Amino acid sequence: MEKDKEEQVNLVNGKVYKQAGVSPKVSKARYIQRYRNRLAMANAFSNCSGKIWCFVNINIDVEVISDTVQQLTLRPFFQDLEKTMYTTLVYAKCDEAERVELWDNMYHLYNTITEAWMIGDDFNVVLNDEKNIGGIPIQPQNVEDFAFSVNSCELEEIRFKGSPFTWWNGRAGDDCIFQRLDRMFINAPLQDWFNSLEVEHLARTGSDHAPLLCTYGEIDQNQEEIVKIKEGRFEEEPSPINRCALQKAQTEMKKYLHYEKGYWRHKFGLDWFVEGDRNTKFFHTVVKRRRKNLQIRKIQNSEGDWIETEDQIAAEAISFYENSSLRRI
Structure with missing residues (x-):
């Protein structure tokens, strides 16, 4: 029986050691699947040369x-x-x-x-x-x-x-x-x-x-996408399985938002003081987000009507302060 020289891989104390040996020709797939089982991975892949494992x-x-x-x-x-x-x-x-x-x-x-x-x-x-x-x-x-x-x-x-x-x-x-x-x-x-x-x-x-x-x-956009996808599936087919999947996605998003809230609170409270004066991309993003949140998109005028255009909002603001000044006089 013809035998080929192969490189054998041993796992000892968490480290990989290689040794040359003589053995019957064995598919490299056996080795990678053996490590997949040891590492409790769901799947494993290797390239044609056997030098790239995933x-x-x-x-x-x-x-x-x-x-x-x-x-x-x-x-x-x-x-x-x-x-x-x-x-x-x-x-x-x-x-x-x-x-x-x-x-x-x-x-x-x-x-x-x-x-x-x-x-x-x-x-x-x-x-x-x-x-x-x-x-x-x-x-x-x-x-x-x-x-x-x-x-x-x-x-x-x-x-x-x-x-x-x-x-x-x-x-x-x-x-x-x-x-x-x-x-x-x-x-x-x-x-x-x-x-x-x-x-x-x-x-x-x-x-x-x-x-x-x-x-x-941050992956908040992806979290929102997951919820939207689950919502769409539930709307198309309101089955108990789809409902359970939607509830699970909503729970995961709430959990993420909870952690994100604490993260940003820590960032604003500590890192802004430490690094706020640095010209970094992160803090420029924070400033843009704050400015976006502070934008006024619509207000209610003195007659109780909602106005949304910039010109109407500006005119209403001027009118409000002018009337306030006259009342003080």
Whole structure:
């Protein structure tokens, strides 16, 4: 019986170790499903090379759209939102010539995907001449190819927090190299989903790359959309199941609004004092929201009628104060 050399993966004390061995040819699907069971995930996917793994912790419909050596593109469908967010996971080659295939894959996906799209992870090349520690000088051609691909696909990089470097070569002294090889990008439709997105560079443990944690900001619009969808379904079919689904969505929205209220109270009370004088996007948004809430859209005149136009409101305000002044005299 012919035997092939395979890379075996062992999980010991929460860390992943790899060892070479000789064993009968076994499908890589067995390994990923084994880890899926250990991690109690709902589903798991891997690309054709077996080097990109994706675990899904919620039970949703996920379709594999594109599977190549350097990327895996999935299409999860979120039933509550009735929306799709394409997700492309990248593990690029170290060689410049081999990465050309990845840039071609990205451009093909860009011409195919019209909905929300997130792409990122290990591109194995820096995006610009940003500060790095150690290593050989950056080759302009490598940077230009990456930058051209990002611009051609009209992608926006998600801002990050944490260490400015995501990769370390594991050495010290003069041989030490720190670079930022891992990034996350989104297209315009996905930017409309959330008010803010942020990537956090977590601590490197068990790998020379830092894990990327993507978090979102306010999602109150999506919560409202869920309730509206459930309301529409209940109106079309007022069954006990749809009624229960609507009540659950309303409860979740009330819970979210409760937490949001406390969050903004804390923001206004503490952060405004600490950071209110800074020229930040967050506080500009807060000011705009306050101004919007303070706008007068209609008033009741002295005769009890409601008026809404700006000219009528202005005239009524002037008349009110003029009459008040005459009464004092």
